[in-house]
Amino acid sequence: MTLNIADPVRHTMQQILSWFAQGFEASTETDVLANLDQAQIEALAEDCGLSPHQLLGLVKAGPHAADEMPQVMRALNIDPDEVDYQMRKLFRDMQIACSSCQSKDQCRHDLEAGTIGKTFVDYCNNAESLNSLRANPDLLMER
Template sequence: MMERLRNLLYRWRSLDELDKLGERELADLGLSRYELEELVTMSPEVPERMARMAAVFGLTVEDIRALRNEYLELLENCGHCDAVGQCRHMLDAGTAQPGNVGFCPNAAFYRAKAARPEG
C-alpha cells in the first residue's frame, strides 16, 4: 500500500513539473507533452512486462530501446493493452511463445525485429 502511495505522489509531482515545461524544453527532450504525460503516468509494471514479452521473441531491453520512437510506441501499446491479464498469466506461467501471443499489440514488431536484429 505504501509503495502505491509513493508512486502516486511521484506521478503527481512529476505531472506538476511537466505542466511547468515550456515548448522549447519539450522540443529539447524530443517528446510531446502527451508523450511525457503517458510516460509519467504509466504503471511501473508496463516496461517490465513489455521487456518480458520481448524476451519471448529473443529480444533484450537494449534491442527494443535502440529505436527510441518505436520504444515509446511499444510502451504506449503495452500500457493500453486490453489483454494484460492474459499476458501476465502466460508470462508468469512460462507458456508465452512467439506463436501463441497474437493478442499482444507489439507481437508483430517483436517478430520483425527478431528476424532483422540489425535494426
C-alpha cells in the same frame, strides 16, 4: 541451512517497503506533473518526443507500466538490451505502446504459463514490431 525467524520478517518488511516506494514514486511523478502549467507540460512532452496526451498517459500508467515488454522479448528470444542499443526510438515507442496496454493480465498469465510465444499476436500492441525483431538475427539472444 537453518532459517532464522527474522528472515521471513525481514523479507516481508522489504516487500512492504518496496510496494510503498513504488506507490510513492508513481504518486510523486503525478504530483510533479500536476503542478506544471499547460505550456510547461507541452514543452516537457516535446523534449521527450511525445504529445502532451502521451506524456500524461505515461505518467498516469506509472514507472513500471512497461515492465512486461522486456520479459516478452526474452520469451521470444529477442535481446531487449540489444534492441534498446540498436533501435532506441523503436524501443521507446514499444514501451509507450506496452504502457497503455489493456491486456496486461492476459500477458502476465501467458508469460507465467510459457505460452506467450503463441498468444501474443492475438492481443499485444507490439506484435508486429516483435515479429519483425524476431526476424533479425542481430537482435536475438545467444542460446
